[in-house]
Amino acid sequence: MAESLLDIGFVGAGEMACAMVAGIVSKLNPKSIMASSPTGATKLDRYGAVCSKSNSEIFKNCKIVVIACKPTQVPDILKEWKDSVKKDSIKASGVVSICAGVKLSQLEELNCPVIRIMPNLGVRVGAGTLPYCTSANCTEDFEKSVMSIFEPLGLAVKVPEKFFNAAQGISGCGPAFIALFIESLVDAGVREGLTRDVAWRLACQTVYGTGKLMLETNTSPSDLKYKVCSPGGVSIAGVVSLEKTGFRSSVIEAHRATIEKTKEMERAAQGMN
Numbered sequence: 001m002a003e004s005l006l007d008i009g010f011v012g013a014g015e016m017a018c019a020m021v022a023g024i025v026s027k028l029n030p031k032s033i034m035a036s037s038p039t040g041a042t043k044l045d046r047y048g049a050v051c052s053k054s055n056s057e058i059f060k061n062c063k064i065v066v067i068a069c070k071p072t073q074v075p076d077i078l079k080e081w082k083d084s085v086k087k088d089s090i091k092a093s094g095v096v097s098i099c100a101g102v103k104l105s106q107l108e109e110l111n112c113p114v115i116r117i118m119p120n121l122g123v124r125v126g127a128g129t130l131p132y133c134t135s136a137n138c139t140e141d142f143e144k145s146v147m148s149i150f151e152p153l154g155l156a157v158k159v160p161e162k163f164f165n166a167a168q169g170i171s172g173c174g175p176a177f178i179a180l181f182i183e184s185l186v187d188a189g190v191r192e193g194l195t196r197d198v199a200w201r202l203a204c205q206t207v208y209g210t211g212k213l214m215l216e217t218n219t220s221p222s223d224l225k226y227k228v229c230s231p232g233g234v235s236i237a238g239v240v241s242l243e244k245t246g247f248r249s250s251v252i253e254a255h256r257a258t259i260e261k262t263k264e265m266e267r268a269a270q271g272m273n
């Protein structure tokens, strides 16, 4: 009976499943969260989730199934799902996959609504970025219930699957680019005599505050830049210097490099290299 089902179950209980559960327990009773892995999903014990060694227990007991194992393990999960279908023991109304490079077409054989989503590490602090796309048979109800549960994790943004790699290049790889930018600002401050700790806190909060301000006030990057750069002032001097050394094109090229690499990995995964 639907009433007795748990809200959500994770197949795989590694780094990302733990980060997601840490966030969603602020909204869900931990006892309505289940997780499975070959070693018993013990990493999720500390959140009070129901842990198991059996993936089919998740299919049988949870409304939403999240596939959170390594992409190479997905074929095994699909096989277990089909075995459960034969036994008529699936109660889940749909599946969410967080596995990098696993496309909706690969998940079609599940024959149920599917959401492909790519959380980034920001979910640990409720400030993740989660681009997602949905299968053709995904219902509005399923999408709404998943997004409602994931709401404490950060900002989810729907994109067509053909743009998924572009979205992932921003939200998945962006944290590494931004960390590099922060590190550069810290080095700059240290060169002028600031302690590393002070420079680090100033740089982190400045990046955080800038993103928050732009999102919350719907301010475009150019509008914000114009506000900060007063005529003949110090900020415009810095911006002009960044333009001279190709900052903007470096970032755009770095993003393109992530897409090329993703395509190379997708070809390798399909045995085309």
Ligand SMILES: NC(=O)c1ccc[n+]([C@@H]2O[C@H](COP(=O)([O-])OP(=O)(O)OC[C@H]3O[C@@H](n4cnc5c(N)ncnc54)[C@H](OP(=O)(O)O)[C@@H]3O)[C@@H](O)[C@H]2O)c1
Binding pocket: 011, 012, 013, 014, 015, 016, 017, 036, 037, 038, 039, 040, 041, 055, 068, 069, 070, 071, 073, 076, 077, 098, 099, 100, 118, 119, 120, 121
């Ligand atoms: N880490 C990230 O920043 C990140 C970001 C976005 C997306 N992802 C995606 O998230 C997925 C998991 O990544 P991760 O970093 O969390 O990996 P991880 O820490 O290595 O965790 C993998 C988990 O899968 C479990 N597992 C292995 N075989 C399984 C099977 N047959 N059935 C069920 N569970 C199985 C492992 O169980 P045992 O512990 O029992 O061996 C482990 O709990 C990947 O597909 C990755 O692409 C990760």
